[in-house]
Amino acid sequence: MEPNSITLINSHDLALVAPAIVLGVSALIVLLVDLFSMKLGRSVLPLLTLGGLGLALIVHVTTGYRGAEFEIAFDGCLRFDRMTYIAQIVILSLTLFLTLVSPLYLIRRRIPRGEYYVLIMFAALAMMVLSASNELLTLFINLELLSFCLYILTGIEQGNLRSTEAAFKYFTIGSYAAAFLLFGMTMVYGATGATHFDEIRVILASGSLGGALGGNSLFLAGGFALMLVGFGFKLTLAPFHMYAPDVYAGAPTPVAGLIATGSKVAAVTAFFAIFELMIAWGDLPAGVYYALYGVVVLSIIFGNLGALVQPNIKRLLAYSGVSHSGYFMIPLLAVMTSPELMDKAELAVTYYLLAYGVMTVLAFGVATTLGPEGERDIDRYAGLARRSPVLAAAMALALLSMTGVPITVGFVGKFRLFAVAVDAGLYPLAIFALLASVASAYYYLRVVVKMYMEEPPAEAEPIPLEGSNALALLAGVVCIFLFAVLPALVV
């Protein structure tokens, strides 16, 4: 890989990013249609968005990565392997799902529709490229593009103070985290003299750091630590998770769903690439391992404790997301102790990307469909099974899957994550995670019990279900079972 050589853009590279190009072009079309259409024409926007996302998904599945070990594009700036391929399918499907459930929600809350759909598509584009990025600058730019879209989407609601406050918190803390990430990148660049991951990996493996700061390995370790902090904010790992519940609670529900699932899936994939660099460095200080260990334990503890007492459904899902981020990192710890488990860990994380994405987005999909009722107190879910059996069943299934009940994706996913830890001999960690996940049943099942065992409020009426929402929820429910019964369909 010669980064300084000038390569013409070739068809091989373009084919690999074709889905992202389709997304970008259709986002611009939506922007133009919104600009030139009168009020009536706005109802066509969701259809255009669905068309763009669907086309991108078809293009991705038909032309993308072909099962080789990995493929490199654009002079090594992008790298497509199995994990990226599946993460991109998950990202496109999640965005498609949220687009299907949100039209009615947007009208009820008077959210400007044109801007909403355009930003959703640009966010999906950024996530796609972020999950494939293989170079420091590419990673940073796409992370920022994704974050900017999400900041605006969080505060998109006019005259809603909660939405504005959530946007303010997300913007300031997200930018703060991005600055730490960037400073970490500076130090890695200074120590190795390269920004391409492939090059950095070779330099680290060779043992002699070539950069201007290469003489002192403290700079490299500090760089990786700062990048861990930056990603910790993005992945809502404790102790950097404090903003997540507030942001999820204030943001419009489908946007909260996108922040919780899509952006986390993309960030985990990008972080895994950084992690591979750390592993390549033979002299990685033990401190990094203990720091990550502490972050995992804290995330699982804080996530579960926070969710235990939470009366608000979106905050509960935020805290549960914190603990799931902790589970995501368990195979990484296993690889740090026994590097030969790399393949198995990669498979486990890839599978959990899909499992986590499906079950979390399904829960947010139900909350979106319920509208204003579904996004506040869990008490509002009392007797939901009487009012809308479909919604109650979908929510119950999502929550049971998060608990890890057998024959759901959540069970298979957690099983694979913990199995890697057991293989590496990390028994205390595996047992701790298992116990935490048993304890989590308390707060997930609390909602299920409310929906099925309690009486609905006296004035409550049955809840009608729109066709597109029903379709999306059905697809989510099918995925929860399908990928649990046939994990071989994924990885």
Added chain:
Amino acid sequence: MELLFQGNLVLSAIIFAIGAFGFLWKRNAIGIFLCIELMLNACALAFLTLSQAMGRPEGVAVFIFIISVAAAEAGIGLALFIKIFNEKETIDADSLSMLRD
């Protein structure tokens, strides 16, 4: 040359630290935002310095992109602060406390 190199890196670390601690200290939204800009620009300075010291071009490219990212961030941030001011008549961060456990 060596002195300039080290001086620049130390300066960038100091600017970054001022931004990082200022962020925690400031209560006004504009102040918070300026601290974030300081941090980004400290990184830009470090990238330029390192790029020159090592004779490699990537740092300059990163520098240009940091400037444009900071500009885009300023656009979003200021629009958001105007929205906050319209709804609350103040941009003090402590006044935003509706969302909490």
